[in-house]
Amino acid sequence: MLKVDNINVYYGKIHAIKDVSFEVKEGEIVSLIGANGAGKSTTLKTISGLLRSKTGSVTFCGEDISKTDSYKLVSKGMAHVPEGRRIFLQMTVQENLEMGAYTSKSDIEKDLEDIYRRFPRLAERKNQIAGTLSGGEQQMLAMGRAMMSHPKLLILDEPSMGLAPILVQRIFDLIKELHESGTTILLVEQNAEMALSIADRAYVLESGRVVLSGTGEELAASDEIKKAYLGG
Amino acid sequence: MNFLSNLISGLSLGSIYALIALGYTMVYGIAKMLNFAHGDIIMVGAFAAIVFINNLGLPMILGVLLSVVVCVAVGVLVEKIAYKPLRNAPPLSVLITAIGVSYFLQSLAQLIFGTNQKAFPKFIQVAPVHIGELTIKGESIVTLAVTVTIMVVLTLFINKTRMGKAMRAVSEDRQAAELMGISVNRTITITFAIGSALASVAGSFYGLTYSFIGPYTGSMPGIKAFVAAVFGGIGSIPGAMLGGILLGIIENLAKAYISTELSDAIVFGVLILVLLVKPTGLLGKKINEKV
Numbered sequence: 037m038l039k040v041d042n043i044n045v046y047y048g049k050i051h052a053i054k055d056v057s058f059e060v061k062e063g064e065i066v067s068l069i070g071a072n073g074a075g076k077s078t079t080l081k082t083i084s085g086l087l088r089s090k091t092g093s094v095t096f097c098g099e100d101i102s103k104t105d106s107y108k109l110v111s112k113g114m115a116h117v118p119e120g121r122r123i124f125l126q127m128t129v130q131e132n133l134e135m136g137a138y139t140s141k142s143d144i145e146k147d148l149e150d151i152y153r154r155f156p157r158l159a160e161r162k163n164q165i166a167g168t169l170s171g172g173e174q175q176m177l178a179m180g181r182a183m184m185s186h187p188k189l190l191i192l193d194e195p196s197m198g199l200a201p202i203l204v205q206r207i208f209d210l211i212k213e214l215h216e217s218g219t220t221i222l223l224v225e226q227n228a229e230m231a232l233s234i235a236d237r238a239y240v241l242e243s244g245r246v247v248l249s250g251t252g253e254e255l256a257a258s259d260e261i262k263k264a265y266l267g268g
Numbered sequence: 269m270n271f272l273s274n275l276i277s278g279l280s281l282g283s284i285y286a287l288i289a290l291g292y293t294m295v296y297g298i299a300k301m302l303n304f305a306h307g308d309i310i311m312v313g314a315f316a317a318i319v320f321i322n323n324l325g326l327p328m329i330l331g332v333l334l335s336v337v338v339c340v341a342v343g344v345l346v347e348k349i350a351y352k353p354l355r356n357a358p359p360l361s362v363l364i365t366a367i368g369v370s371y372f373l374q375s376l377a378q379l380i381f382g383t384n385q386k387a388f389p390k391f392i393q394v395a396p397v398h399i400g401e402l403t404i405k406g407e408s409i410v411t412l413a414v415t416v417t418i419m420v421v422l423t424l425f426i427n428k429t430r431m432g433k434a435m436r437a438v439s440e441d442r443q444a445a446e447l448m449g450i451s452v453n454r455t456i457t458i459t460f461a462i463g464s465a466l467a468s469v470a471g472s473f474y475g476l477t478y479s480f481i482g483p484y485t486g487s488m489p490g491i492k493a494f495v496a497a498v499f500g501g502i503g504s505i506p507g508a509m510l511g512g513i514l515l516g517i518i519e520n521l522a523k524a525y526i527s528t529e530l531s532d533a534i535v536f537g538v539l540i541l542v543l544l545v546k547p548t549g550l551l552g553k554k555i556n557e558k559v
Contacts (some may be wrong), residue, residue, distance in 0.1 A: 106443075
């Protein structure tokens with residue numbers, strides 16, 4: 037479904053992503069793990085067109101999207117929940133969800149109901165300004181907003197960041213639910229243990245390079261990973 | 269009674285400032301730039317109306333409406349040619365470009381129309397209204413009615429329509445809006461179109477109020493409207509309306525009761541005082557992000 041082939045991304049003179057290639061097949065959950073600054077978010081931003089690669093290509097559903105404007109990708113079936121959630125803090129909960137459905141051709145009222153059924157907290161607060169929500173609620177809103185476009189591929193950047201363990205569990209349960217209902221998922225996480233536990237396959241990024249890859253189980257069992265990311 | 273009539277003409281002048289300030293504040297909020305050429309769009313609109321009415325002999329109201337079309341075209345063209353290539357440039361480069369565009373429009377108007385002031389057609393003639401001892405100019409009433417209607421429609425547009433919500437989304441977080449499938453470039457174009465249309469309407473009413481138009485006519489109301497936008501809280505739409513109207517009232521009352529020469533100084537003095545007490549302007553606010 038998604039194929040990243042030999043991309044190189046620079047911030048000015050800083051070479052942030054070096055010859056990165058990987059693939060996400062339809063129906064998979066793929067995790068990218070790695071330390072702070074390894075290039076995980078940069079990779080995701082390059083996929084969704086917010087940054088550009090100097091080389092190689094990004095292919096989505098058989099189409100080269102390396103030069104496609106970012107905003108056109110939503111209607112092609114890609115949704116990206118960025119790092120730090122980036123919900124519209126001065127807009128209401130409902131308006132945020134409506135923005136998620138900006139390009140949607142389906143029945144928005146019905147989709148809103150679905151989201152509110154899934155997240156009763158958001159239903160209670162639908163006319164509240166999103167900036168007044170707690171961190172966990174904001175993450176739910178960010179995920180709900182992305183779901184409004186019925187993505188084929190959902191890209192999640194650090195969905196567990198800054199959340200209490202019980203909420204992290206809730207987010208991962210939600211990811212599993214979405215996956216079971218047919219959404220392909222590309223997940224970036226610092227919480228390597230959680231990320232590997234639900235991933236079909238995973239890639240490890242280090243200083244802008246893919247240094248390891250394998251199934252979630254293989255990587256979780258590997259000594260190198262245990263030492264570097266799983267605390268022994 | 270005198271006070272009331274001064275208040276009402278201040279209100280009418282202020283509503284013109286408010287229309288211009290809306291353009292400043294919307295462009296600032298969405299394109300994150302100060303479009304210092306915005307004031308000159310007023311002048312372009314006023315001259316366009318003069319050409320349509322005096323030179324081409326069109327009916328006055330039609331001429332004024334067509335001037336809106338001209339301004340929208342000029343505003344969108346300026347954005348495409350001068351600002352769009354600088355979308356990722358440092359803010360200072362964009363600011364300097366805007367000042368350049370301002371001089372360009374002024375010089376172009378000078379080349380075409382000469383430096384002399386031209387009479388602006390009285391496109392609306394309404395008899396003054398007398399309520400007891402109070403006399404209100406007909407033009408003031410029409411100006412107020414039109415500007416208030418425009419502001420109500422604009423507020424509904426921004427708050428209720430899909431496009432309006434997309435504009436608010438872009439203004440808050442450009443990248444996140446892009447990830448929602450909103451074209452930032454298109455949104456900015458629409459913002460310039462709306463801002464220029466408002467400036468054009470303001471230009472016609474400004475011409476109606478002051479009767480004469482020259483190549484530099486746009487600069488003073490432009491600066492005052494900018495002040496009004498900052499006064500109300502730049503980026504805030506209700507702020508621009510409030511700021512504009514208050515500025516018009518303060519200016520008119522200062523002229524009537526203190527000094528005509530000092531009225532501008534008083535206007536800017538009030539701005540400084542407000543910014544000392546509330547640096548974000550009257551309705552400007554900052555929301556802290558949760559991480």
